[in-house]
């Protein structure tokens with residue numbers, strides 16, 4: 001980063017969010033009545049459970065309208081601690097839990113509590129678009145750590161070792177990963193944990209897709225490994241699990257001294273999460289969870305349809321993701337080729353062609369760390385996935401049978 005960039009106002013150092021841009025383009029086209037297949041966005045289409053909506057309505061009726069404590073109402077923080085104990089096997093006191101405005105704020109809180117000016121933050125590639133921007137915002141230095149398709153885009157201990165310097169302070173580990181769907185199992189995590197412990201590195205463990213894991217082992221948190229609770233901030237959210245992206249409820253769990261700093265920051269920025277949403281969140285987190293197994297099965301079926309369909313499209317390749325609801329599609333074959341008179345120089349051009357010519361919205365990979373890739377989402381109804389695949393095949397052609 002140049003000296004000029006360093007001394008510029010913090011927000012001017014940031015790049016625009018490519019996913020937010022895609023969202024506004026899609027919104028505009030839909031408002032113009034364009035018949036669009038949406039395979040690009042990171043938003044589940046599951047309905048918020050009835051009892052959760054009822055809890056919000058009851059909170060409004062009871063005029064539950066005042067500020068709450070910054071970190072959230074105590075019953076919710078306690079319910080989140082119970083959930084973490086049940087789901088990832090790690091014990092937190094309610095006082096170590098903060099309810100934040102989405103997982104997004106929880107990550108920023110954590111970075112601001114752990115990273116000093118000039119500290120380096122390891123970010124495995126591909127990554128969620130906001131990680132490097134948030135690191136830059138707080139004056140840290142994002143250090144991308146490449147992963148490979150051969151390793152299923154899982155970051156290894158060796159990958160990390162190659163990028164550690166005396167300034168390395170934090171690893172952002174996002175498992176299941178957006179956009180690759182990579183899931184780190186116990187053995188991967190054990191090796192990563194050993195590196196973190198040995199090199200004195202903290203982990204921000206972004207687990208917002210933890211519900212969407214399709215392996216037999218299921219979701220594992222690095223915080224559950226020996227010695228890691230003390231050096232991990234676990235971040236999760238209701239956004240994806242309960243289809244509540246718009247309600248803006250996320251949370252963190254971390255050792256008390258870090259939580260204290262994070263709460264202080266939040267108290268000066270946003271204060272508490274909307275009080276009504278907190279009551280809904282309490283119903284969601286403490287209510288029945290068994291229906292989520294059905295959601296998972298449903299998403300696994302959608303995944304299989306999308307994986308199968310993409311494999312039949314010319315010039316696209318993607319491994320089957322073990323988690324989340326994305327396909328990380330290598331579209332390098334198209335670079336330097338022509339498509340209906342358009343020059344395709346990278347996956348961004350291909351995404352533009354798909355949007356304009358086939359009316360299929362997919363995510364260009366550049367914002368996630370690779371201009372050779374597209375991000376496709378299967379958080380869409382099966383009919384839309386099938387229609388999107390048909391349109392993509394009509395524009396790009398069918399894969400040769402040998403591929």
Ligand SMILES: Cc1ncc(COP(=O)(O)O)c(C=O)c1O
Nearest residue numbers: 102103104128178208237239250
């Ligand atoms: C990997 C990852 N982390 C965090 C978030 C933020 O989630 P929230 O909407 O709860 O702020 C997202 C949202 O897309 C995400 O993909």
